[in-house]
Amino acid sequence: MSKLRICLVSSEVAPFSKTGGLADVSAGLSRWLARRGHDVRIFTPLYERVARAGYPLETETRVGDVSVPFGDWSQEFAIRSTPLPDGGGNGGVVPVHLIDCPGLYGRERLYSSEHGDEALRFALLSRAVLEACQRLDWFPHVFHCNDWHTAMLPVYKRTLYDWDRKLWASRTLLTIHNIDFQGVFPSSRIGDLGMRGLERHLHQGDWARGEINCMKSGLAWVDWISTVSDTYAHEIQTAEGGRGLDGILRDRSGSLSGIVNGCDYGDWDPATDPHIPSNYTRDDRSGKLECKKRLLERMLLPYSADCVVFGMVSRLTHQKGVDLLPQVLPAFLREYPQARVVVLGSGEARYEDALQWLRNTFPTQIAIFRGYHEELAHWIEAGSDVFLMPSLFEPCGLNQMYSMRYGTIPVVRRTGGLADTVRPWNPVEETGTGFVFWDFDPFALLAEMRHAMGAHAHPPAWDTLVENAMREDWSWDRQGVHYENLYRHIASR
Ligand code: ADP
Ligand code: GLC
Numbered sequence: 001m002s003k004l005r006i007c008l009v010s011s012e013v014a015p016f017s018k019t020g021g022l023a024d025v026s027a028g029l030s031r032w033l034a035r036r037g038h039d040v041r042i043f044t045p046l047y048e049r050v051a052r053a054g055y056p057l058e059t060e061t062r063v064g065d066v067s068v069p070f071g072d073w074s075q076e077f078a079i080r081s082t083p084l085p086d087g088g089g090n091g092g093v094v095p096v097h098l099i100d101c102p103g104l105y106g107r108e109r110l111y112s113s114e115h116g117d118e119a120l121r122f123a124l125l126s127r128a129v130l131e132a133c134q135r136l137d138w139f140p141h142v143f144h145c146n147d148w149h150t151a152m153l154p155v156y157k158r159t160l161y162d163w164d165r166k167l168w169a170s171r172t173l174l175t176i177h178n179i180d181f182q183g184v185f186p187s188s189r190i191g192d193l194g195m196r197g198l199e200r201h202l203h204q205g206d207w208a209r210g211e212i213n214c215m216k217s218g219l220a221w222v223d224w225i226s227t228v229s230d231t232y233a234h235e236i237q238t239a240e241g242g243r244g245l246d247g248i249l250r251d252r253s254g255s256l257s258g259i260v261n262g263c264d265y266g267d268w269d270p271a272t273d274p275h276i277p278s279n280y281t282r283d284d285r286s287g288k289l290e291c292k293k294r295l296l297e298r299m300l301l302p303y304s305a306d307c308v309v310f311g312m313v314s315r316l317t318h319q320k321g322v323d324l325l326p327q328v329l330p331a332f333l334r335e336y337p338q339a340r341v342v343v344l345g346s347g348e349a350r351y352e353d354a355l356q357w358l359r360n361t362f363p364t365q366i367a368i369f370r371g372y373h374e375e376l377a378h379w380i381e382a383g384s385d386v387f388l389m390p391s392l393f394e395p396c397g398l399n400q401m402y403s404m405r406y407g408t409i410p411v412v413r414r415t416g417g418l419a420d421t422v423r424p425w426n427p428v429e430e431t432g433t434g435f436v437f438w439d440f441d442p443f444a445l446l447a448e449m450r451h452a453m454g455a456h457a458h459p460p461a462w463d464t465l466v467e468n469a470m471r472e473d474w475s476w477d478r479q480g481v482h483y484e485n486l487y488r489h490i491a492s493r
Contacts, residue, residue, distance in 0.1 A: 307339070
């Protein structure tokens with residue numbers, strides 16, 4: 001089997017920089033590819049927090065200090081490299097090429113639209129990748145771009161860099177992790193995107209309206225498009241789910257695939273997880289009870305032998321269905337005094353406030369931790385009985401997969417990757433791995449939370465459900481092969 005050269009470009013890579021699942025996927029897929037013996041390299045910005053974290057950084061002298069022309073001015077960058085921690089196992093190493101440009105990336109937060117230069121920041125990311133590959137004389141079979149932040153790379157490759165014959169053989173793949181974010185800028189930002197004089201290569205309808213849409217431009221130029229589940233691949237081709245890009249996606253449906261993300265069970269497995277109070281396995285789950293007790297203690301909630309813990313770890317945005325919680329939880333918690341709810345998340349103030357109100361109203365049943373906390377996320381996966389993901393839409397979702405591995409039963413809405421990964425519990429056949437509702441409606445969620453309470457009250461059936469969930473395999477070993485096949489397919493075109 002021939003070795004592939006894959007250049008993965010992403011605005012987030014765990015453990016360096018993470019706001020959501022994209023970071024886990026960038027790292028997990030790359031590690032798996034390296035384990036398979038492929039030559040995979042990651043390009044991502046050197047954000048302030050990465051620079052401060054003390055990783056060993058080596059300057060790529062072959063790249064040097066590069067000055068990228070953006071019309072009548074230029075932007076400087078250099079490349080510092082470091083291996084992805086825990087590489088690919090079996091000797092596989094993933095070099096991470098960090099783009100060093102303190103003026104654009106030396107900020108506390110990964111995304112900073114308040115500065116007004118997001119177009120430039122991520123235009124530089126794409127252009128730095130192409131400039132660096134030229135200087136390293138390393139030309140991948142596939143440039144694997146992710147989300148709008150890197151969507152302009154295929155456009156640049158076919159316009160600004162079309163003179164370089166060595167780049168001609170490389171193909172491009174754009175994975176959509178979330179179509180809600182498209183990178184839309186007023187046409188006055190054309191200079192920041194380095195496309196002045198090349199306006200004809202942008203979407204002409206948008207241009208006439210005074211806009212540039214990075215995601216749409218990328219979708220028009222990229223060789224292949226993928227997204228992170230089959231169901232989401234269909235949803236984004238509909239008027240409801242496409243957020244205005246459904247037309248172009250339907251036009252390109254012959255070059256569009258859905259691949260469910262893999263999970264890095266090296267990081268997310270209760271048998272080996274170093275974060276949780278007690279490890280456990282499918283065959284010996286005694287540690288899970290210990291995790292539940294310790295979680296409640298940590299969150300200052302009372303434990304009782306019959307209590308049932310519902311966990312949630314999420315960005316607090318409309319995508320995640322947080323609107324449903326204040327409508328459902330008061331009735332639910334009154335009906336089931338033995339229910340406990342633990343939420344970890346940060347996001348929009350209105351959701352944080354609504355959750356705080358719930359906490360004040362039901363102080364012995366709900367606990368909230370506002371913010372980002374890696375260890376607590378693991379504790380909640382391990383110490384909860386049920387995991388809530390009532391998302392309005394969910395391209396893939398990782399937490400429902402992590403939950404299943406931890407024997408924590410997901411309650412999900414049937415959308416995107418949640419529909420593809422959680423099978424509804426059937427108490428007669430004793431099949432299924434979770435509780436699934438369809439309508440985005442508080443009664444539908446409440447009904448499935450009641451089902452979960454009912455099932456939990458029958459220990460033998462609950463044991464079977466937990467065992468089914470823990471048996472699920474969403475590893476990269478299983479999912480990575482789909483990417484490998486796709487890369488080969490694209491590379492051969
Ligand atoms: P999304 O990328 O849309 O946020 P995913 O389910 O794909 O959703 O991935 C979310 C990832 O981010 C998971 O690894 C989850 O544990 C993590 N996460 C989300 N919010 C927090 C938080 N407040 N603290 C710690 N981890 C979080
Ligand atoms: C996005 C999606 C999420 C997905 C993640 C990784 O953030 O919201 O559903 O799991 O990307 O692909």
